[in-house]
Amino acid sequence: MTATLQAPPKTHRVVFPFTAIVGQEEMKLALLLNVIDPKIGGVMIMGDRGTGKSTTIRALADLLPEIEVVDNDPFNSHPSDPDLMSDNVRQALEEQGSLPVAHKKVIMVDLPLGATEDRVCGTIDIEKALSEGVKAFEPGLLAKANRGILYVDEVNLLDDHLVDVLLDSAASGWNTVEREGISIRHPARFVLVGSGNPEEGELRPQLLDRFGMHAEIHTVKEPNLRVQIVEQRSEFDRDPQKFCETYQSQQEELQNSLVKAQNLLPSVNIDYDLRVKISEVCSELDVDGLRGDIVTNRASKALAAFEGRTEVTVDDIRRTMVLCLRHRLRKDPLETIDSGYKVEKAFNRVFGLETEEN
Numbered sequence: 001m002t003a004t005l006q007a008p009p010k011t012h013r014v015v016f017p018f019t020a021i022v023g024q025e026e027m028k029l030a031l032l033l034n035v036i037d038p039k040i041g042g043v044m045i046m047g048d049r050g051t052g053k054s055t056t057i058r059a060l061a062d063l064l065p066e067i068e069v070v071d072n073d074p075f076n077s078h079p080s081d082p083d084l085m086s087d088n089v090r091q092a093l094e095e096q097g098s099l100p101v102a103h104k105k106v107i108m109v110d111l112p113l114g115a116t117e118d119r120v121c122g123t124i125d126i127e128k129a130l131s132e133g134v135k136a137f138e139p140g141l142l143a144k145a146n147r148g149i150l151y152v153d154e155v156n157l158l159d160d161h162l163v164d165v166l167l168d169s170a171a172s173g174w175n176t177v178e179r180e181g182i183s184i185r186h187p188a189r190f191v192l193v194g195s196g197n198p199e200e201g202e203l204r205p206q207l208l209d210r211f212g213m214h215a216e217i218h219t220v221k222e223p224n225l226r227v228q229i230v231e232q233r234s235e236f237d238r239d240p241q242k243f244c245e246t247y248q249s250q251q252e253e254l255q256n257s258l259v260k261a262q263n264l265l266p267s268v269n270i271d272y273d274l275r276v277k278i279s280e281v282c283s284e285l286d287v288d289g290l291r292g293d294i295v296t297n298r299a300s301k302a303l304a305a306f307e308g309r310t311e312v313t314v315d316d317i318r319r320t321m322v323l324c325l326r327h328r329l330r331k332d333p334l335e336t337i338d339s340g341y342k343v344e345k346a347f348n349r350v351f352g353l354e355t356e357e358n
Contacts, residue, residue, distance in 0.1 A: 014240035018059035019250040041212025042192030061108035071100040107148035145190040155194030167210040214327035261305040270312040
């Protein structure tokens with residue numbers, strides 16, 4: 001009789017806990033709000049090298065609860081929501097009435113800088129399609145990222161055409177591949193997170209505008225905080241399992257808060273007067289289009305839901321508005337992105353808070 005090997009209790013790679021990350025509140029808030037409402041449109045994170053951008057995004061993916069998917073489906077299709085199903089799954093569901101369901105960790109797809117359009121979108125096997133009469137599709141990274149997080153490090157160095165493809169899919173929730181008259185589409189609804197270092201160049205204003213939020217992160221200056229971060233990292237590297245157990249209850253608490261917020265979101269209301277004032281701020285700042293208005297409305301509602309409230313307050317708008325508008329003020333590609341001063345000034349004037357600030 002052959003002995004069977006026992007799998008270790010924890011087989012997946014241990015990730016630095018999200019709740020253990022010190023500072024960078026702006027980045028953490030933007031990421032959490034996008035998880036609560038992916039329709040916000042993703043986050044662009046700009047900041048110095050070595051400030052924990054990648055660590056934070058991996059930690060977020062690890063924090064999220066498992067999702068229900070159709071078993072063995074390459075697109076992570078939802079078992080009951082038609083908007084999150086591939087056409088094949090929808091057809092199979094209509095024919096069979098029910099499909100096998102599995103639970104899966106939320107996937108974080110890391111997009112390599114040298115990726116080709118075929119690698120990102122997927123390819124159609126024309127020979128197979130012509131000879132066998134079937135739509136032979138090889139899914140790409142967008143299929144893998146459906147209902148997960150798509151992370152593009154150094155997005156400012158990525159080919160503009162590819163950035164366009166990613167943003168189009170993120171906005172529509174679908175990816176369509178066409179070749180030689182054959183067309184295949186599948187759901188591609190993901191939280192798009194881009195990061196970069198401003199020294200290596202900015203994205204064009206037209207592309208920047210398509211990101212829902214823009215978070216700026218800087219190297220921590222306070223010596224005490226720097227020491228705390230270094231000690232934490234050393235502790236984690238020494239015994240990752242033990243370090244994660246220390247933060248287990250905080251991780252579970254945050255995970256529960258996110259699930260509650262997602263469920264509460266449809267009930268959150270934003271008063272008409274507040275919506276008018278948001279649009280007044282956007283108008284005063286000469287923001288092109290209406291994306292700024294829409295994203296600020298969505299982000300402030302997501303923040304209210306995160307804090308367990310069904311009414312948006314002025315403070316919710318204040319805390320999210322800079323993140324939603326700062327990258328939409330730049331008309332000239334050579335201009336730098338506003339740190340938030342202009343947005344705050346316009347917000348205080350429109351909401352009548354100038355006297356309190358001065």
